[in-house]
Amino acid sequence: MQRYIIGRILQSIVSIVVVSMVVFALVRLSGDPIQIMMPAEASKADIELMRASLGLDQPWPVQYWRFISRVTQGDFGKSVRFRRPALDLIAERYAATLELGGLAVLVVIAVALPVGVYSAVHRGGALDYAARTFAALGQAVPPFWLGLVLVLIFGVLLHWLPTSGRGTPLHVLLPGVTLGWFAVAGLMRLTRSSMLDVLGSEYVKLARIKGLPERQVIWKHAFKNAALPVVTFAALLFVALLNGSIIVETVFGWPGLGLLVIEAVDSRDYPIVQAVVLFLSAMYIGVNLIVDILYAYLNPKIRYSS
Amino acid sequence: MTEGSLAVTESAIRTPRLRDRRWPPMVPLVIVAVLVLCGIFAPVLAPQSPVEGSLGDRLVPPIGMEGNKAGHPLGTDRLGRDTLSRLIYGARISLSVSVVGITLTGAMGSFVGLLAGFFGGWLETLLMRIVDISLSLPGILIAVLLSVVFEPSFTNVIIVVVFLLWPSYARLVRGETLGIKQQEFVSLARIAGCSSLTIMFRHIVPNVAPSILVLATLHVGFVIVLEAALSFLGVGIPPPTPSWGVMVADGRGLIEQAWWVSILPGIAILVTVLSLNILGDWVRDRLDPKLRQI
Numbered sequence: 308m309q310r311y312i313i314g315r316i317l318q319s320i321v322s323i324v325v326v327s328m329v330v331f332a333l334v335r336l337s338g339d340p341i342q343i344m345m346p347a348e349a350s351k352a353d354i355e356l357m358r359a360s361l362g363l364d365q366p367w368p369v370q371y372w373r374f375i376s377r378v379t380q381g382d383f384g385k386s387v388r389f390r391r392p393a394l395d396l397i398a399e400r401y402a403a404t405l406e407l408g409g410l411a412v413l414v415v416i417a418v419a420l421p422v423g424v425y426s427a428v429h430r431g432g433a434l435d436y437a438a439r440t441f442a443a444l445g446q447a448v449p450p451f452w453l454g455l456v457l458v459l460i461f462g463v464l465l466h467w468l469p470t471s472g473r474g475t476p477l478h479v480l481l482p483g484v485t486l487g488w489f490a491v492a493g494l495m496r497l498t499r500s501s502m503l504d505v506l507g508s509e510y511v512k513l514a515r516i517k518g519l520p521e522r523q524v525i526w527k528h529a530f531k532n533a534a535l536p537v538v539t540f541a542a543l544l545f546v547a548l549l550n551g552s553i554i555v556e557t558v559f560g561w562p563g564l565g566l567l568v569i570e571a572v573d574s575r576d577y578p579i580v581q582a583v584v585l586f587l588s589a590m591y592i593g594v595n596l597i598v599d600i601l602y603a604y605l606n607p608k609i610r611y612s613s
Numbered sequence: 614m615t616e617g618s619l620a621v622t623e624s625a626i627r628t629p630r631l632r633d634r635r636w637p638p639m640v641p642l643v644i645v646a647v648l649v650l651c652g653i654f655a656p657v658l659a660p661q662s663p664v665e666g667s668l669g670d671r672l673v674p675p676i677g678m679e680g681n682k683a684g685h686p687l688g689t690d691r692l693g694r695d696t697l698s699r700l701i702y703g704a705r706i707s708l709s710v711s712v713v714g715i716t717l718t719g720a721m722g723s724f725v726g727l728l729a730g731f732f733g734g735w736l737e738t739l740l741m742r743i744v745d746i747s748l749s750l751p752g753i754l755i756a757v758l759l760s761v762v763f764e765p766s767f768t769n770v771i772i773v774v775v776f777l778l779w780p781s782y783a784r785l786v787r788g789e790t791l792g793i794k795q796q797e798f799v800s801l802a803r804i805a806g807c808s809s810l811t812i813m814f815r816h817i818v819p820n821v822a823p824s825i826l827v828l829a830t831l832h833v834g835f836v837i838v839l840e841a842a843l844s845f846l847g848v849g850i851p852p853p854t855p856s857w858g859v860m861v862a863d864g865r866g867l868i869e870q871a872w873w874v875s876i877l878p879g880i881a882i883l884v885t886v887l888s889l890n891i892l893g894d895w896v897r898d899r900l901d902p903k904l905r906q907i
Contacts, residue, residue: 322746329755333762447886449838451845452861452879455868459876463869550753554842558865568754569846572761580761584754591751 312600319596326588327378330581331371383582388574393582396567403473404563407555408548410483415490415544420537423498427506428525438495445492450551454485454558471560482559486551490544497540501533508532538601545594549587637895641888648885651704659698660684663855666693672871688873690863696873699855700881706856707885710767711836714774715829721775722782723825729783730790731813741787744780752777753843760848770840770849777839778832785828789821823900831893834886841882857882 349357358364362373377384383393426435461481462470469478505511506529514528553565560566564583571579651658661684670693676686687696725744729737756773763769793799794817802812843849844858852859857878864875 318742318745322750325746326750329750330758333758336762443887443890444883447834447838447883447890449841449845449858449861449879449882449886451842451858452875452882455861455865455875455879459868459872463872550751553753553757554846557846568757572757572848575761577761580758584758587754588751591754 308603311603315596315599319592322592323589326592327375327585328371330584331374334577334581335367335370378585383585384578386571386576386579388571388576388579393578396579397564397582397586400562400564400567403561404552404556404565406479407482407486407552407561407563408545410479411487411490411548411551412544414484414487415494418487419491419494420498423495424502424525424530424533426495427499427502430503435499438499442492442496445488445495448488450485450489451554451558453488454482454555457481457485458558473562482555482561485558486548486555489551490547494537494540494544498533498537501536502529505529505533549591549594638891641891644884644888645892648704649708651701652708653705655702655705659695659701661695661698663694663699663702664853666690666695668693672867672874674871675873675877687877688871690860690874691867691871694855696860696877699860700857700878702855703857703860703878703881704885706850706854707837707840707882710770710774710840710850711833714771714836715778715832717771718775718778719782719825719829722779723786723821725779726783726786726788727790727813727817727821730787731794731809731817737787740783744783747776748780750776756843756848757846760843765848765851767850770843773843774836774839778836782825782828785824786821789824790817793817793820827893827897827900830896831890834889834893837882837886837889 355364362370365373381394383397385392386396389396422434422438426432426438429435458470458481461468468481469475470481472478511524511529514524519528552563553569555561556563556565557569564587568580568583568587570576571583655663666689670682670685670689671691673682673685673689673693674680675688675696678688681688685695685697687700689695690699725740729740752773755776756769759769759772799812799816802816807815840849840856841858841861844856845862847862850856850859852863860878861875861882864871864873864878867874
């Protein structure tokens with residue numbers, strides 16, 4: 308168990324180092340930053356002076372080392388467009404992304420778990436059929452398009468909800484639902500199959516034979532055992548939402564990290580792209596690590612091995 | 614034990630359905646066939662040019678709505694380009710991204726898995742570590758980064774597809790190879806004097822091929838949505854190429870006056886991916902039911 312955890316931590320560190328190298332190399336490959344910074348009439352000597360003062364005349368490994376040591380001190384460079392430190396911008400936008408993700412997680416759990424359990428218990432019924440159709444649709448609908456459909460229905464046709472920006476609590480509804488939709492389908496399918504698995508087991512039969520009320524059999528005996536794969540999925544969900552938020556924030560003009568990075572791509576604001584990619588990747592890898600460790604604790608097969 | 618009892622109930626319920634499943638589901642099959650035809654014969658089938666519009670025909674609504682013009686059954690976009698023609702050409706993009714992307718990633722991932730499973734030892738450890746690391750990198754962010762460094766292009770999309778999917782082929786093929794390696798025909802081939810290369814490609818690959826095919830079919834829908842999403846974000850196929858994702862993005866700001874510009878290509882994606890997923894499930898059930906978890 309300990310060996311497993313230490314191995315996983317080491318692997319995550321390697322992953323982060325790989326990401327940082329990829330980011331560093333790609334940004335360097337994209338061209339000479341001096342060309343962008345200096346005015347066209349600058350003399351050769353000035354350019355060389357600037358290059359030396361920024362350390363860009365050093366070999367790549369040296370430059371990479373400097374880059375890494377600055378990043379570990381929280382210095383991600385300055386935005387070309389906003390002329391502000393990248394980290395400040397990230398800190399500003401981070402709350403918006405979390406708010407959106409939080410609502411999406413609520414939507415997912417509130418819809419997917421009860422419906423998944425219900426459709427397993429009433430297998431073959433009308434709601435089960437509807438839920439499975441919904442799940443199949445949910446996995447085929449492109450999220451960016453669903454967002455536009457919701458804007459069309461609730462914003463343009465019905466005038467019920469605001470369709471862009473952030474402000475009142477109403478603003479978060481459409482993007483939150485769009486972001487959650489895709490994950491609802493997956494979690495619902497998983498809850499259903501996991502419940503079906505457990506409902507066919509001997510201990511659930513025993514609970515029924517004992518004459519326990521059905522509600523108690525389902526929630527106390529079956530659901531508790533079905534929850535293990537669901538818990539780990541719910542955590543992975545967070546990672547999926549992080550990816551999805553880039554798309555959803557773009558559709559709804561939601562001022563979070565995803566929109567920040569897409570805007571930075573449009574305006575060629577390299578330091579911001581670099582910083583957001585590094586930041587989100589680190590989060591992504593970190594959450595993956597926590598999920599795996601959690602899973603190892605919950606799953607005796609891993610806990611007692613090695 | 615729970616798995617055993619579940620398998621019994623599942624198979625009891627599935628028996629009548631499995632018999633129907635000898636033939637592929639017809640509706641999705643027809644849809645995908647039409648789509649492939651559209652992709653191949655786009656220049657013949659499309660009534661208009663997909664990239665040139667006439668400014669006099671801007672934002673013409675689809676047939677049945679007030680203001681529709683002859684020759685534009687699905688309306689036009691803000692540059693007067695015919696939606697139907699763009700959709701037909703878009704099928705070409707979606708299909709070529711999935712065919713090229715999945716072929717490359719399948720070949721690469723499977724080869725890595727084959728090497729790891731067949732030779733074992735430090736090579737296996739090394740390759741599987743790389744797989745683990747690759748799985749833990751966020752794909753869409755890498756796509757964003759690539760598009761900043763190199764201009765958005767078809768190649769970028771393919772790189773992202775390969776990057777995201779190769780680990781699943783490597784894992785699958787490694788697992789299967791480990792099992793097949795133990796079987797007698799492999800030892801017999803070895804005794805008969807076959808080289809490692811011959812054993813790998815003549816004896817193991819044909820046995821793994823059905824599983825690879827199943828995984829590839831299940832990935833087609835995913836790749837189409839991925840391409841559309843990247844193109845929508847402006848980091849995939851660059852405009853004016855009529856990718857479905859680009860078309861949805863084009864109509865974003867027009868949703869109030871001209872919903873059809875972005876809604877119609879979205880429906881094309883939805884119907885295509887749904888059909889492909891249903892067909893993928895069918896192929897899996899026919900060829901390799903033990904992959905059901907994927």
